[in-house]
Amino acid sequence: MKLDVDVLRYLSKEDFRVLTAVEMGMRNHEIVPSELVDRIASLKHGGTYKVLKNLLKHKLVHHDSSKYDGFRLTYLGYDFLAIKTMVNRGVFASVGRQIGVGKESDIFEVATEDGTILAMKLHRLGRVSFRAVKSKRDYLRHRRSYSWLYLSRLAALKEFAFMKALEDNGFPVPNALDCNRHCVVMSLVQGYPLVQVKELQNPEMVFETIIGLVVRLAEHGLIHCDFNEFNIMIDDDEKVTIIDFPQMVSVSHHNAQMYFDRDVECIYKFFGKRFNLSFEEQADHSEVAEEDAEESSRPSFSSINKTAGFLDKELAASGFTRKDQANMDQFIEEGSNEGILSDDEENASNLTEVIVRDTDALHLTEQPEQIQEGERAGKEETGQRVEASSHEP
Ligand code: ADP
Ligand code: MG
Numbered sequence: 430m431k432l433d434v435d436v437l438r439y440l441s442k443e444d445f446r447v448l449t450a451v452e453m454g455m456r457n458h459e460i461v462p463s464e465l466v467d468r469i470a471s472l473k474h475g476g477t478y479k480v481l482k483n484l485l486k487h488k489l490v491h492h493d494s495s496k497y498d499g500f501r502l503t504y505l506g507y508d509f510l511a512i513k514t515m516v517n518r519g520v521f522a523s524v525g526r527q528i529g530v531g532k533e534s535d536i537f538e539v540a541t542e543d544g545t546i547l548a549m550k551l552h553r554l555g556r557v558s559f560r561a562v563k564s565k566r567d568y569l570r571h572r573r574s575y576s577w578l579y580l581s582r583l584a585a586l587k588e589f590a591f592m593k594a595l596e597d598n599g600f601p602v603p604n605a606l607d608c609n610r611h612c613v614v615m616s617l618v619q620g621y622p623l624v625q626v627k628e629l630q631n632p633e634m635v636f637e638t639i640i641g642l643v644v645r646l647a648e649h650g651l652i653h654c655d656f657n658e659f660n661i662m663i664d665d666d667e668k669v670t671i672i673d674f675p676q677m678v679s680v681s682h683h684n685a686q687m688y689f690d691r692d693v694e695c696i697y698k699f700f701g702k703r704f705n706l707s708f709e710e711q712a713d714h715s716e717v718a719e720e721d722a723e724e725s726s727r728p729s730f731s732s733i734n735k736t737a738g739f740l741d742k743e744l745a746a747s748g749f750t751r752k753d754q755a756n757m758d759q760f761i762e763e764g765s766n767e768g769i770l771s772d773d774e775e776n777a778s779n780l781t782e783v784i785v786r787d788t789d790a791l792h793l794t795e796q797p798e799q800i801q802e803g804e805r806a807g808k809e810e811t812g813q814r815v816e817a818s819s820h821e822p
Pocket of ligand 1: 528529530531532533534535536548550603615616617618619622659660672673674
């Protein structure tokens with residue numbers, strides 16, 4: 430994914446106005462009819478069409494004329510909207526190099542006005558192989574599918590809410606700073622993902638700490654669900670930080686036991702292999718072994734004193750509803766393997782080429798335009814409900 434922030438610098442007020450109009454139209458259109466974009470943006474003298482051309486050139490929108498003439502946002506377009514909002518809010522002032530790429534996110538360094546480096550995570554739920562989508566297109570037509578926009582935004586909101594709640598409860602997680610659209614800004618963790626660490630001074634201690642965290646999470650009513658060497662960061666002092674929370678579930682989830690055991694198993698396996706830790710598993714028939722193994726016996730889900738409800742309480746406070754959770758669960762359980770990207774975007778999003786900018790490359794201080802009037806115009810003239818959405822149940 431090429432995040433060329435220079436382009437962002439040269440985009441005009443009108444460009445952002447039209448880009449925002451496309452975003453608004455996407456609340457109830459997968460492809461937003463050109464006239465609707467024009468009405469929402471309400472630029473003078475057909476200005477919208479000229480701007481759309483420019484947005485198209487920079488791959489911020491995608492043109493689709495299969496059913497009617499229309500546009501939709503690309504990931505890049507959505508990225509720009511979120512980044513601009515963050516910059517306007519003063520959360521950061523520039524975007525730097527990419528530091529991580531996951532199946533469902535891209536992570537960049539960003540810098541504040543005073544030079545502090547932070548981490549920005551752009552969620553990409555629904556980013557998948559176009560080939561997989563192609564082969565499933567017919568099937569997709571009959572399936573209730575949520576837009577990637579909606580899912581990515583939910584994932585970001587959930588991650589932000591969890592990170593905050595976990596930090597408040599004393600867990601070692603990054604400091605969650607802000608969230609907009611599919612974008613979460615957090616403190617930069619000093620250190621490396623455990624998967625890159627070949628040697629530890631105290632592997633036993635680190636192991637105990639990590640297993641202790643899985644147990645403590647469960648005591649708080651939570652299961653990470655992706656607790657592995659990629660989502661555990663470790664610094665030079667062997668201090669552990671947990672990251673990556675969009676898939677967390679409550680201990681009352683119907684598969685809770687399985688998720689918990691899987692998280693635990695991942696850690697046992699990794700430490701066994703990488704650091705040669707051997708674990709005395711409790712053998713039912715040997716009392717001696719049982720005594721010896723007391724210290725390192727695997728935590729069992731059923732014997733943990735769990736306080737379910739933490740999740741619901743903390744999330745409700747953040748605006749992430751039960752229904753949002755249900756929609757995300759449904760998406761994840763259905764395999765999350767269907768996206769709605771075009772060839773262009775597929776190619777763009779699979780490239781992890783990023784233009785590295787120095788930290789003052791991007792300075793955008795304009796205030797965002799209100800698009801109330803255009804929105805109203807679009808509503809009246811087309812009879813569309815701009816507020817409600819068929820994609821955002
Ligand atoms: P994904 O959901 O795509 O796996 P992660 O949140 O796990 O996304 O982030 C992917 C990678 O980006 C991590 O493995 C880590 O290397 C890096 N990363 C993520 N968040 C931070 C952070 N706050 N500080 C430093 N590096 C980070
Ligand atoms: Mg991860």
